[in-house]
Amino acid sequence: MPEVFSLSIDEVLRSLLDDALVKGAQYGDIRYGKYRSQTVSVRDHLVESIEDDASEGVGIRVLVDGGWGFASTPDLSPDVLNATLLRAIEVAKASASLRPEPVSWPDLPPQVGRFETPVKEDPFTVPIQERIEMLLATTEACLSQEGCFRATAETFCGEENRRFFSTQGCDITQKVVRLSPDLMAWGKGRDGKVRTRGYQVPPLTIGYEHIRQADLPGNGARVGREAVERANAPQGPSGKLDLVLDPAHLALTIHESIGHATELDRACGWEADFAGTSFLKTSDIDTLQYGSKWVNVQGDRTLPHGQSTLGWDDDGVPVTEFKIIEEGVFRGFSSTRDSAYLQGEEGAGRACGHADSWANTPILRIPNVWLKPTPGPQAPTKDDLVASVKRGVLIQGRGSFSIDQQRFNFQFGGDAFWEIRDGKVRGMYSDVTYRSITTQFWNACDGVAGEDDWLPHGVRNCGKGQPSQQGQQTHGASWSVFRGIQVGDAN
Amino acid sequence: MEPTDLRSSLSEALKDRSLEHLSLSLDEERLDLTRVANNGVTQHTSRHDRTLVATAWDGQKVGAASTTDLSTGGIKATILRAEDAARLAPENPETLPPMDGVGVVEGEAWDEATAHMTAQERVAIIAPSAQAAGKAGRTLAGTVSSGWEATTLVTSQGANLFHRGSRGGVSGTLTDPSGGSYRVSSESTWNLFQLNPKKLLHSLEQQIAPGSSTPQEPGEHRVLLSAGAVGSLVVWCLAMGEARGTDEGRSPFSENGFPLREDGRLLSKGVSLWTDPSHSALRTAPFDEEGHPLQKRVWVEDGYLKSLPCDRYWATQTERQSTGSSWNLGLTVQGEGSSDEELLNKVEEGMFIPRFWYIRTVEPMTMGLTGLTRDGLRQVKGGALGARLQNLRFNDSPLRILGTIVAAGKPQLVSHWGVRMWVPPLVVDGFRTTSTAPGE
Numbered sequence: 048m049p050e051v052f053s054l055s056i057d058e059v060l061r062s063l064l065d066d067a068l069v070k071g072a073q074y075g076d077i078r079y080g081k082y083r084s085q086t087v088s089v090r091d092h093l094v095e096s097i098e099d100d101a102s103e104g105v106g107i108r109v110l111v112d113g114g115w116g117f118a119s120t121p122d123l124s125p126d127v128l129n130a131t132l133l134r135a136i137e138v139a140k141a142s143a144s145l146r147p148e149p150v151s152w153p154d155l156p157p158q159v160g161r162f163e164t165p166v167k168e169d170p171f172t173v174p175i176q177e178r179i180e181m182l183l184a185t186t187e188a189c190l191s192q193e194g195c196f197r198a199t200a201e202t203f204c205g206e207e208n209r210r211f212f213s214t215q216g217c218d219i220t221q222k223v224v225r226l227s228p229d230l231m232a233w234g235k236g237r238d239g240k241v242r243t244r245g246y247q248v249p250p251l252t253i254g255y256e257h258i259r260q261a262d263l264p265g266n267g268a269r270v271g272r273e274a275v276e277r278a279n280a281p282q283g284p285s286g287k288l289d290l291v292l293d294p295a296h297l298a299l300t301i302h303e304s305i306g307h308a309t310e311l312d313r314a315c316g317w318e319a320d321f322a323g324t325s326f327l328k329t330s331d332i333d334t335l336q337y338g339s340k341w342v343n344v345q346g347d348r349t350l351p352h353g354q355s356t357l358g359w360d361d362d363g364v365p366v367t368e369f370k371i372i373e374e375g376v377f378r379g380f381s382s383t384r385d386s387a388y389l390q391g392e393e394g395a396g397r398a399c400g401h402a403d404s405w406a407n408t409p410i411l412r413i414p415n416v417w418l419k420p421t422p423g424p425q426a427p428t429k430d431d432l433v434a435s436v437k438r439g440v441l442i443q444g445r446g447s448f449s450i451d452q453q454r455f456n457f458q459f460g461g462d463a464f465w466e467i468r469d470g471k472v473r474g475m476y477s478d479v480t481y482r483s484i485t486t487q488f489w490n491a492c493d494g495v496a497g498e499d500d501w502l503p504h505g506v507r508n509c510g511k512g513q514p515s516q517q518g519q520q521t522h523g524a525s526w527s528v529f530r531g532i533q534v535g536d537a538n
Numbered sequence: 539m540e541p542t543d544l545r546s547s548l549s550e551a552l553k554d555r556s557l558e559h560l561s562l563s564l565d566e567e568r569l570d571l572t573r574v575a576n577n578g579v580t581q582h583t584s585r586h587d588r589t590l591v592a593t594a595w596d597g598q599k600v601g602a603a604s605t606t607d608l609s610t611g612g613i614k615a616t617i618l619r620a621e622d623a624a625r626l627a628p629e630n631p632e633t634l635p636p637m638d639g640v641g642v643v644e645g646e647a648w649d650e651a652t653a654h655m656t657a658q659e660r661v662a663i664i665a666p667s668a669q670a671a672g673k674a675g676r677t678l679a680g681t682v683s684s685g686w687e688a689t690t691l692v693t694s695q696g697a698n699l700f701h702r703g704s705r706g707g708v709s710g711t712l713t714d715p716s717g718g719s720y721r722v723s724s725e726s727t728w729n730l731f732q733l734n735p736k737k738l739l740h741s742l743e744q745q746i747a748p749g750s751s752t753p754q755e756p757g758e759h760r761v762l763l764s765a766g767a768v769g770s771l772v773v774w775c776l777a778m779g780e781a782r783g784t785d786e787g788r789s790p791f792s793e794n795g796f797p798l799r800e801d802g803r804l805l806s807k808g809v810s811l812w813t814d815p816s817h818s819a820l821r822t823a824p825f826d827e828e829g830h831p832l833q834k835r836v837w838v839e840d841g842y843l844k845s846l847p848c849d850r851y852w853a854t855q856t857e858r859q860s861t862g863s864s865w866n867l868g869l870t871v872q873g874e875g876s877s878d879e880e881l882l883n884k885v886e887e888g889m890f891i892p893r894f895w896y897i898r899t900v901e902p903m904t905m906g907l908t909g910l911t912r913d914g915l916r917q918v919k920g921g922a923l924g925a926r927l928q929n930l931r932f933n934d935s936p937l938r939i940l941g942t943i944v945a946a947g948k949p950q951l952v953s954h955w956g957v958r959m960w961v962p963p964l965v966v967d968g969f970r971t972t973s974t975a976p977g978e
Contacts, residue, residue: 121606141657142579319679454974
């Protein structure tokens, strides 16, 4: 057990839960968190910042008279922790005074255990000097390309130590390690036009081996060259075209048009004031044709190295894998322990309760939501998909993205674009956007490549909730093709 | 629980430094927030958080570390981590030491009732509207927040700064069974009760038009934008306006960016954009995270671009005055102050847009943005509000939109991304929508 989880802290926290029951709570849980992260950022030939951040505190949640209360503090002295419990109880009592129905909180057998991200090389043992040299070599490789005038690169290494106790006997220890490198280059074209190109490496829960494997320096020259090529490229086309999308790009499309749309709290109005609702209703389960037969989408907090992967969610529910879309048919929503009943689940839900730190209360967050590759040796390859396109665009990476609050209408850009004509990839375009309605888009999917093309890209900074919380999810996918999508509205 | 002025102990901790310079900056907050959905409280939180950032300088080498542990040992350990990081950093010729000559600055924007509202008081603000919604077969979702924030900053160059501000907000979205919805909000203010939050929430009841929504053909329209909608567009000027990026040709304000009008103006005649931490409605901290003193600055005056936020390093390179980073924004339009009715009368055929959603850049060099309407898009005909419309996606630039102002109403306090803004509702021409979304 990590040093921070000293017996004395455990005893204090357990004693607080006993007090919560004495003071009238029907249920209570406590999350202790100790977080650390290191971020090294370089710009051109300079180190812009080296940041070593730490955060520690406790969040206490209680259910009193059927209403939720939550209070948090960074001060671990017994007096302050007791006062924090009293704040949580005061808040819960006020909540109960305006609740048409009490909170649903299904019982769960006591959960006791430990989870740790599998890590080969602890990122915090890698000397910062080594990270600096690697990043500077990367930006210098970018800037070696004529016309590339700016490059930024960064490594983020994070560690989350979480402890969870509940009045129902939960005692859970979890350690999550996050890694994400980043690289961006700016190119200036012959006519002064400026465009960027990135190298979007999947952010994962994993060790430093991931950054070594990504080989940022080895990709620097390519990224710099493509930034300039993009700045010199013609504007993209308009009209209905076929799209071949890479896994890095699809990650965001999946996130916005499937991940958020299939959050049960949104569909049931809990987020109507801010994050929005969903075009989906619970009556759409097992009936709505969300996509074509190629579209099989899993919700999955067990995915190896997924950003949302751990052992238990922040409601103490063991993580699970479940079907969201099966051969195009919508199968169900992501859910939490207190929302599961809304879609007729009998158990404690699909373990999607998550708080971004000890300071915030758990809310329903998108799990890892990933598109299954087409199985077997007959699966199409990326080249097969390109060959099937007479006139279209190949899009790599994430760019501009926007979707309405009910998740109907989205418009996406990308990081790099190439013309496809007569089954072959041609020259680059500078800018392309496409727009569709969620179900029309996924029903236009006409091929998903196989396992060899599958990559676990994802999202590092998904904002949701009031107060706003940041979420991280992995949205793996293989290259896929979509027919007749509207391109170029933003031109 | 009160904000802690730790200048004395942090100044003492400055003596522990082993490198040339050190700054210690403490941000602390208490945020109490009541969340309602489907006419009941779904989430209710009381958050106390703080972050102490130590930044150490070894000549032109700099490193930073942060902690939530304010014990003497915790602060010392954080200073050591920052100094370790600084020693590892290569020299950065753009690094400047902590600002000299700042001295002692104290400020506050404090309302006791906003800072220390109880949980039951917050519920009491929103409960009448939630209960009325339930009786009418409608659903209310919304928030009431209260609390405070405080910043303490001391540096080895003698800066000794403290600011505390109460902070509250209110929002409410009412949804009718027919699918119509409308939102009122003002989510960041130092004095919640000046907004009369109960009355604001109560006003929702009259805002949803009966019947069902109809699709509107996308195209270019004259539109009336609520102050909130205006705020969510102009905030991009603050986000993307920066002197260095502009000089280096990476900004919409660059020569290769958004084109100026024939008369040399960037925006319509009579339009000004400014920041002012002392504005009575905005009241933000009088210094930024570096301790840079903040004062009123006018970025656009009478439509002409006058200056842009400039950091200290770039100021030394370009013989400008550094400005610091202000987290507020104001938009003034000559002749503003029209009533809602007068504004509607300026729209013979068009739309009323109360709220935007999910605005993102499409073309950064022209501030080309995309986003959608939500919660109450209405047709306007003959100067009167008409039927509810299905949502529309736009692709347009705030710089173009602020160049087509037809009329402006009375400025209001709005916020977006936590930026407090003082902006009027506007009637603008040629607002470019490109597709419909079937919902509202």
